[in-house]
Amino acid sequence: LDTALTHWADTVAATTGADRRDTAGAGAAGGVGFAALAILDATLVPGIELILNLADFANHLSNTDLVITGEGTLDEQTLHGKAPAGVATAAQAAAIPVIAVCGQNTLAQPRLHAAGFTAAYSLSSIEPDITRCFTEGKTLLKHLGTHIATHHLPQTAIPPPPPPNHQTP
Incomplete structure (x- = not known):
């Protein structure tokens, strides 16, 4: 071949x-x-760059307090053209903090910061049993979401809880 x-x-x-x-x-x-x-005289563009441009991502960042992105495993491969790294770069250029949520993180904090991530949270850091990460993913993600909202959003961005017996549409 x-x-x-x-x-x-x-x-x-x-x-x-x-x-x-x-x-x-x-x-x-x-x-x-x-x-x-x-043969076609094409120009190659990294996939994430194309998607961010098509989605007009930069313009959607106005009035944004925080960007959250995710991946199964946050590792060195992530930093070489994968979506979370592209999202982090674009948000960092707009001075918006970026949080990564992942199943597993193998990147040290200095490496994450250099790539544009404010912080990264992994399911495996709060539940080391990978099977439980899969079976209890919803609960673990809810826990991480609450933590992220509490620690990374301005308190004015977090809506107050609904009153008791409040029906949501």
Whole structure:
């Protein structure tokens, strides 16, 4: 397979006059990035950058007190193009704190701060049994959500509890 792909890249380079095989993203999706670059003259954009632009994320940050993002495992891979890192970078540029909620976190606090995260909270830090993290995820997330709201939102942003016997629509 390596020999065939090398031959194909050589043929494309000779035909188009440009060798794009070492361009970042060219190997993505089994070489689709290379084909898009070399044959279609495409421009590759990181996925999270594209999604944030399509969602007009930066404009949605006005009047925002806090951004919360999440991932199963917050680790070094997260910091190399995954959605939470892109969200953190965009929110940090707007001077809005970013909290990550995850199943597991392997990043040290200095690394998190450098990537734009104010803090990270993992289910495994409050429940070390991974099975219970799955079976009791709703309860654990509610606990983390309460903690985040209490410690990271201005008190004026937290609505008061409804009066007793209050019906919500």
